Amino acid sequence: MASGWVERVSAFCGSPSRFLSGTSPEVFLAELLRELRDDRANYNVKVLLLSPLCEYPALLCPSDSVGEETALELMSIFAQSPLKFVHFRSQLLVALTCVLTCSPDASSRLRAFPDFLDLLLQLAQDTSDLHGDAAQRSLRATACDCLREMEALYPGLLSQRLELLGALRHQETSRLHQAYAGLQTLVLRNVVYLLTGEKEAGAAHLKALLGGNESVGWEADQNLGSASGKNTKPLSSVILTPMGTVPTLHTGPDCKELRSALSSLLEESYLFTPLSQAALLYRLTEVVAMVPAIPPTIFRAQLLRLLGTSEVSLLHTTLLMKSAFTDSLFSSEDEAFLLKRLVVFSQHPLLSTPEKLFYMDCILHFPENRPISCGDSDEALPVLLTPRLASALLPVVFNDSATLLARFNLLSLVYLEAGEEEDGRGLEYLYEHLTSLLRIVESGGKRESVVTFFRAVFLFLLHFHHVERYCDNLSQQLCQLYLQHTRFAPHLINLADQTQEKLPDSTWAFGLLKALQRVISQTPLSQVTLRDLSWHLKVLTRAAEEGGIPQHATLRFLSGVITPSLSSLTSSADWRLGNGILGVCRRLLVHPSLDSILIPLADVLQHLAGHYGDTDIRDHARLYYTLLTTLSREKLATVLAHHAEGGQQIKKRTLSCLMTEGEGLTSILTIHETEAAIFRLIETHCEQPEAKDLIQDETERGELETYRAQFGDPTFASQVTLKFLLTHTETRDARFDQLFSIRLHFSLTDDHYSELQDLSVPCLFRERPPPVVALALKPKEPHPTRLHVSAIFTTQDGLTWHTTLPDIHVCFQQIFLPLPAPLSWGQTGRQAVFAGLWEEISGETGECADSLFCCRLEEEALSALVEKHFLPFLVSDPAHKDQFRVLLFLPPQSHVLLKISSEEDAVHFNIATDRWQLLPHINDYLLKITAS
């Protein structure tokens, strides 16, 4: 049992959607709670059972009412759990915090919320463990952390407890004082923040909340009540940007309560773990930033300790302090020192790579006392970072990729700033470094070093594309590299694409492509392998996209490739290869210099059309040839250029189907995804099943057997048909007003139904009446369910789209069917089946169950209710009002029988079913219909 839970919980947490497709959140939640209540269950397993509630509370408690019930349940489990299971009790507090705060509606608070808050406060104050079991103390620590999290979610929630928290921290001598301090600091920060919004009385309120004066305190509580704890949005950091404005609380010079609270927290900060210490210092930084009456020098005493620290989070807090207070806390010597420190940290042999990278990022966003630039650009170098200082961060080939690139980027910025373009040693170093990387790649470096090399090249170009002597040389080196390793073609094309996009003014990419074209066309064909050739064709295709590159060399190369006397490359008549060649030709057809290459291009195409070994390639070549020789240049350009832009016209489709490797082809062949739902399915009422009690009864015996015998045919009464209208959603988009060939696909979210068939709808026009869609559901288990629906359709312009429709909810009552009795039967026969089934169910246990549902209803209301909801399923005579007998059939073979009668005090719904699992659903359904 226990091991089963371990697997189930881990399956749930790994993929809730997959797990819940086999069950439902309600069922899983019910099972979890049942097991948690079970006294015999192992407490280690129980701790585990809480994790789904901690990780996915909103999924398991989708509504406030479920959340409420779950929370109450968990609180009662907490109250009953033995004190010695501290671990379980702690985890239970965490789960409760998650459940009680997960409400989908941010402003609503569950009714159990204040009770839980009281419980937490009570636990946090319970110091009875002082001399006793230290394990109990960890429960107190957890309670504090739960309170801290709730205050973070609802700022100001605990504002009125500020004094209490201060006192608790003060008294505590065990390690727990850290938990109180963390809580107190957060509450203090939130209070100060909230008070900045109150013009006049802010200072007095703060004083009161800190316990300066009790009588005023009471009054202040009342006032702050309106602003505090009602916040539904957690507060973001107040000192995130150096240029941002910080809200301020004007207290006047007299704020000794706040000052003393801050001093005492700072004094003890040394006693906290580095993580908590950093958080505390950061919160206090925020407070001091908001209260101008407190000078930042209050942090002075801590500073030296922080500047020397080896802890990344503590040093980071110091930087954030600097960002908040600049020269009111940090002298220019401090600034220089900090920057040097960061450079040291960025390459310190004892620090981990991620830490070093983080410090490098800190250098690029160094909070200067007097920043020159207005922080608009993402990365800015501090003025104090000289090439000399930065030389400690020169990249070397032994660096890992991330470090290497980060250093390369940083140094490039430094040299760019220093104006090193002309004769700088630094720039030379970077270029040499690039060459070293190239050597490694050349001699067979792994994929990672190849990628790193190309990224470094891109960085170099990004910063120094204007320094010709290096960039020209780089192109040459890359060409050499390409000849040795043609598999780098996609990297080079990607490099050309990216440089062209990021540096539109630079001609470097153009030069590279031109050089690549040259080296390819100069390669003796005897040395070209088939593998090389396919890469060459890719590069030539890309080069042919550049209007400025003359294409004679390319054509010479192509004609060499296809001439059997010169090369045997095309003897294989490989379709891919032919396609590659045609790809180049297609680009050439739209090349601006087409006039000058017309004849050689025609020759190549004609040769392909006549001699290539693959029919498809021959056909395509013939088409291109015809286009080239019959269309005027303008027409050709229009047809093909249009086509290259990507599909918007229907005409193109026919053309692009014939074109190889056309860009438009991709757009036509790709299925596009819609941004929002275009249409949806709305339930429509299916016609009532006909009443068939006209035929005379043959009152044979054994109606039940006869009835049962029908199920010998497995398809008998096995499905429920639901009807829907397919209609457009409100979002209007003219492209989608007329849709064709809609294919609806339904996918199940659980195992209770058989797979569903796709449905086709010929068309959907916004202006016409919506088509009706009939969906046949075949239950394996008759439970309510949800269906995902998606559709593929075509729009008028010939594009194919995929869209997701809103889910379909199949309610319990939608799977009700009238008793599938033989057509010849009348009412008596049905009544006999009812009686027979009722008797069987009452006598059996197993799957069968009976139950009673009561409610208050007037006689008339009852009749109306039966008429409205149960008429098709009524077995007894509708006129017979003292007892209604209702038989609900649920495919594939379940029955729910109801005897509804008005008793003295209430209406009784006697329920019998041969499937006990249906009882909760029946109950819900009856609750719903009797409530309305």
Place this chain on the structure above:
Amino acid sequence: MSLRALWIISPEKGEHASIRFSRRFATVELRAKRLAGSSYVAVPEDDCFLQLLLTELGLSGSKKPFVVKRDDCLYRPRSPAVELHVTGAGKGTLWPVLAISQAPLILACLPLVDASPEQRPPLSSLLSVSQGLSFLAGLQTFLLAPGSKQDGEGLVSRLALLPSVLLQVCPLGTPLELPLSGTLATPSAPTSAGIQKQPAWRTGLHRGRAVVNVSVVETVRSMQYGNRSRQDLWDVYGTVACKCEVEGVLPNVTVTLSLPPNGSPLQDVLVHPCVTSLDSSVLTASSVDSCDGSAFSGPYKFPFSPPLEPFILCSYTSQVPVPPILGSYQLKDEESQLHVSVVLKLHESVKNSFEYCEAHLPFYNRDQMGVVDVKVSSGQLDVSKEKNLLVWALGQKFPKTREVTMEGKILFSGPAPGPSEPLCTGLTAYIKLYFKVPDTTLSGCSVDQHSVQVYSSAKPRIVTSRELHSKDYRIWNSTVPLE
């Protein structure tokens, strides 16, 4: 300062990667949702996250030579924070995902960005990032701490402990402390209800004989090229490790480091957070600064209150004028054979008493070694089992001349090709030195037993030690210029 989720992944070479542990912090996620408003991107389920992360880290689909998503040349800082592009229903960019990897695990977390959603703040302005990094590093130490069991089993049992460890150190997504490595933190014994507050990082009280152990360990790294155009490099860094078993809630200990007269100052001093105060002069010397002869050169006093477990009190770097062993390595192609010539000189200032000293000469991109006709003036020479490495064990002492040589020829005529390495092609090759010298430091830094002060009633036993060892100590062949 909070984390939205945490993952522990076994990468298994990308293809069979799996998530060993994951935890989502629902309340922090809720805060993220409310802070980000319409720009909120939910944390995807584990499978989806794993694929996205591996692609971003360049670890996925190792068979395909080029995948744009993974290999695009556009530079974006990949680490320590990556961005993941979630597609499908909840599409958007997940940032900043922190990932640290150390075989056999990748640890990742997603810190909360507590800023207004309009503009992405710089990474360095989010405290949750450094907290996340610290926390991941702490978890990594905890999970990979050497145990008595086999490594795989140790990891499995520590992963199993993780839920209860997290309940203590990070119950609701806000890391409060780091898990204690090695053992599960047991709640401390109750302390006396004195007025002195117990530090949160001190898990209990020591009872019994007071012992203070201070050891200075220096590491020297070097790259020697034997080439005029390229300067030889070496650096030295030291750590001072302490283990203090001292009574009291907040005991006071002071350790003083001292340098010999004329010793160059300790630079880049970093201290453990338990150090209570620092003199600013201790921090002034920096390796990235011009060296100032008049700089403060000790004694370096570190007053602190020790945690119970062993810890690194401080670390430093030092600039020493010469490397401890200066080497020369020359390779020449002579008719299908390789002529090898090596000279190693031990500097006179270094104590000639090693725990071990070995020189490794690996050969890449060649066939296995066939005939090895090499003589050494001292020590013992072995050919590795794989026949691609010469191991020269120099023993405990260099000869009186403090110089050893190796000379000879190697014929690479083995039946199988040796390993390949893109850096070491042609005659590009190196010697790697491994050595350890007890009871010495290159900087001269030492801790005198009598300078360790412990303010307690019982007289403690004080043990101090020093040692020097090498790391990444390479001597490159000087007959080809290394690019």
